[in-house]
Structure formats: C-alpha cells, structure tokens
Amino acid sequence: MNIGITVYPTYGGSGIVGSELGAELAERGHNVHFISSTLPTRLTELSERIHFHEVEMMTYPLFEHQPYSLALATKMATVARAERLDLLHVHYAIPHSISAILARESIKSKRYLPVITTLHGTDITLVGADRSYLPITKYGLQQSDGVTAVSKFLKKATIETFDFDDVEVIPNFICPNHYKRDTTSPLRTELADEGETLLAHVSNFRSVKRPVDCVEILGKVLEKGAKARLVMVGDGPQRSACEYRAEQLGIKQYVTFAGKKANISDYLAVSDIFLLPSELESFGLAALEALACEVPVIASRVGGIPEVVTDNETGFLSNFGDIEKMSEDTLKLINDEDLREAFGKAGRESAVTRYSASEIIPQYINFYEKVLGARTASAAERS
Numbered sequence: 001m002n003i004g005i006t007v008y009p010t011y012g013g014s015g016i017v018g019s020e021l022g023a024e025l026a027e028r029g030h031n032v033h034f035i036s037s038t039l040p041t042r043l044t045e046l047s048e049r050i051h052f053h054e055v056e057m058m059t060y061p062l063f064e065h066q067p068y069s070l071a072l073a074t075k076m077a078t079v080a081r082a083e084r085l086d087l088l089h090v091h092y093a094i095p096h097s098i099s100a101i102l103a104r105e106s107i108k109s110k111r112y113l114p115v116i117t118t119l120h121g122t123d124i125t126l127v128g129a130d131r132s133y134l135p136i137t138k139y140g141l142q143q144s145d146g147v148t149a150v151s152k153f154l155k156k157a158t159i160e161t162f163d164f165d166d167v168e169v170i171p172n173f174i175c176p177n178h179y180k181r182d183t184t185s186p187l188r189t190e191l192a193d194e195g196e197t198l199l200a201h202v203s204n205f206r207s208v209k210r211p212v213d214c215v216e217i218l219g220k221v222l223e224k225g226a227k228a229r230l231v232m233v234g235d236g237p238q239r240s241a242c243e244y245r246a247e248q249l250g251i252k253q254y255v256t257f258a259g260k261k262a263n264i265s266d267y268l269a270v271s272d273i274f275l276l277p278s279e280l281e282s283f284g285l286a287a288l289e290a291l292a293c294e295v296p297v298i299a300s301r302v303g304g305i306p307e308v309v310t311d312n313e314t315g316f317l318s319n320f321g322d323i324e325k326m327s328e329d330t331l332k333l334i335n336d337e338d339l340r341e342a343f344g345k346a347g348r349e350s351a352v353t354r355y356s357a358s359e360i361i362p363q364y365i366n367f368y369e370k371v372l373g374a375r376t377a378s379a380a381e382r383s
C-alpha cells in the first residue's frame with residue numbers, strides 16, 4: 001500500500017506512535033509518505049520506502065496566524081495525487097482529520113482518498129471537548145472513513161462526548177528489541193551513584209502531566225532516608241516550576257533535568273522506578289516504554305493507564321494528586337529489590353505479550369484493508 005501519515009512532529013506521544021507506525025509499515029513492504037511541518041522527532045531515517053513531504057507555509061502580513069490547516073490540506077492533496085496514495089492516516093484529530101477531509105474533497109473527481117483518524121487523547125478529552133472545537137471535531141470523526149482510538153477509555157470518552165461509537169481500539173505498541181534494561185550503560189553512573197535508586201519521569205512537562213508531583217515524591221522519599229535520585233527527561237511549560245520546587249525543597253542536587261532527548265529508551269533502560277502522576281492520560285505511552293525496560297511504574301489511576309499498568313503487579317496506581325500514597329509506594333519499591341525485580345519482569349512480560357509491534361501493526365493493516373474493502377464495495381454498489 002501507499003500510505004500517507006500526518007503527525008504533530010514535535011515532542012509528544014501521538015507523533016512518536018505515528019512515526020514508529022510508519023517505520024514498521026515500511027519494514028513490512030509498504031511505502032510510507034509522512035506529510036508534516038517538520039521531520040517527526042522519532043523519524044531518524046528516511047529510506048526507499050519512507051518519504052517526507054514538508055508542509056510549506058507562506059507568510060503574508062494579512063495573516064495574523066498562518067493557516068496551517070489549509071497548507072496541510074493542500075500538501076496532502078498534492079502528495080496523494082503524485083504518489084497515488086491508497087489512504088491517508090492522520091494522528092490527532094485536530095486539525096489533521098479536517099485537513100485530510102478537505103484534501104479528499106478537493107481531489108475527489110480524480111481519485112478517492114480514504115481518511116483514517118487515530119485519536120490519541122486531548123484531541124477528544126480536552127481540546128476536542130471544548131465548545132470552540134467540539135462541532136468540527138465531531139464532523140471530523142463522522143466524515144473519516146475509519147476512526148481508531150489508542151485505548152478502551154478513549155473510545156468510551158469519544159462515545160460520551162461526541163455520541164460517536166464507530167471506533168476501533170488499537171493500542172499503542174513498542175518494539176521489544178528497542179526497549180531493554182541495561183544498567184551497565186555509562187549513563188547509569190552519570191545519573192546515580194552506587195546504591196542509589198534512580199527514579200525517572202518522561203513527558204512534555206504540560207500541567208496535565210503533573211511533573212511537579214515527581215519532585216514532591218522524591219522529596220518525601222529522601223525525607224524518609226532513602227537513597228534516591230530523579231531524572232526528568234523532556235521539556236515544556238512546567239519545567240521551571242519543577243526546578244523551582246526542587247530548589248525550595250533543597251533537593252536540587254538529586255534531580256537531573258535532561259531536557260528533550262531522542263534516545264528515551266537509553267534513559268528508561270538505566271532507571272529503577274518510573275513516575276507518571278498525570279491528571280489524565282488516554283494511554284500513557286511512556287509507562288509502556290518503561291514496563292518494556294523492566295521498570296515498575298508508579299502512576300495515577302486515570303484514563304487508560306489501568307489498561308497498561310496492572311496495580312500491584314507491574315506497578316502501583318493511586319488517585320491523581322495523592323502524593324502521600326505515591327511516595328509510600330515508591331518507598332516500598334526502593335526498599336524491596338525483589339519486589340522491584342518481580343514487578344519489572346511482570347511489566348516486561350505484559351508489554352511484550354500485549355503491546356509488541358508484531359501484535360499491533362497487523363491490527364492497523366487489517367483495519368486499512370477493512371476500510372479500503374468497504375470503500376470498494378460501496379463504489380461497486382453505486383455503479
């Protein structure tokens with residue numbers, strides 16, 4: 001198949017999933033055309049089967065804001081015709097599904113371009129549910145030829161908010177070879193001393209991730225005498241609040257702010273406990289990546305997280321904001337190496353058996369075939 005993929009290319013789970021999906025599809029012999037404003041972060045290699053088409057945006061003094069959605073629609077239509085795309089798969093509904101529908105409309109006299117939308121989270125739960133975007137998001141769902149969501153939770157939220165239920169759940173995935181525990185890496189000695197437990201957090205530091213809670217948790221376990229450090233990977237609006245809180249608590253020297261990193265798996269491979277105290281998380285891709293590296297997860301019991309992390313088996317779940325319980329659970333894992341190891345092994349097992357690329361990519365391919373088959377059948381009926 002010739003598949004067009006659009007993602008937000010910046011730091012974020014939906015961009016990672018879309019980019020890695022493209023790479024996996026190319027490995028299985030499909031031609032993948034990424035259409036986005038810059039090269040997606042995790043797309044490290046272009047090849048004979050992986051192409052990149054940059055959305056160019058003209059600036060003009062009249063435009064207070066550049067009309068990205070229109071430039072994207074134009075590029076999608078051009079690429080669809082030039083590369084004879086079989087379908088366009090967009091990640092994150094706003095505005096990608098609307099741009100794709102516009103592209104489909106603009107070339108429909110020449111060829112029909114099926115549009116598949118994958119919902120990732122705040123495109124439904126926050127941004128999409130806001131009155132200013134709700135009607136257009138609903139239209140995008142109704143007009144897509146196929147819609148997938150990354151968790152059962154997100155499908156339920158889509159039904160509740162948009163009264164739209166034609167959604168296939170296809171969870172996020174990992175490549176088991178890429179995520180592996182490796183405490184012998186020199187990065188481990190850079191981040192923690194011998195005998196210290198290394199806590200890790202990875203996010204885009206938006207307030208929904210509650211990254212400051214990670215600093216609070218570290219503060220509490222240090223107060224109880226634990227030997228621990230925290231590495232915070234990523235960047236975003238809450239980073240300075242985290243730095244400030246670490247300074248206020250007098251624990252700045254125990255926290256490493258690594259900034260944005262392409263090699264997230266290297267950091268997870270050397271960590272002992274992963275912290276994800278988010279207020280909302282439709283899936284929690286970073287938690288899955290941690291589990292795949294045998295790292296137990298301390299997380300909030302919100303959204304799709306309980307589908308990924310099993311309480312008391314691969315990690316511990318708490319109500320969001322319950323820093324006391326999260327700190328106690330972290331301490332339990334710090335003080336009991338056997339428990340940590342058992343949770344780690346169970347986490348890897350669960351990640352590999354339920355979420356390997358080899359399990360999930362065929363689900364996407366089957367879905368593409370189903371959508372294309374339905375389209376061919378309805379065209380035959382009309383003729």
Ligand code: GMT
Nearest residue numbers: 012013014120121122281282283284285
């Ligand atoms: O919805 C977002 O906040 C953005 C999106 C992203 O691009 O990072 O994150 C969502 O998609 C990820 C990949 O499917 C999920 O792992 C995250 O849980 C989800 N974020 C939220 O629901 C807050």
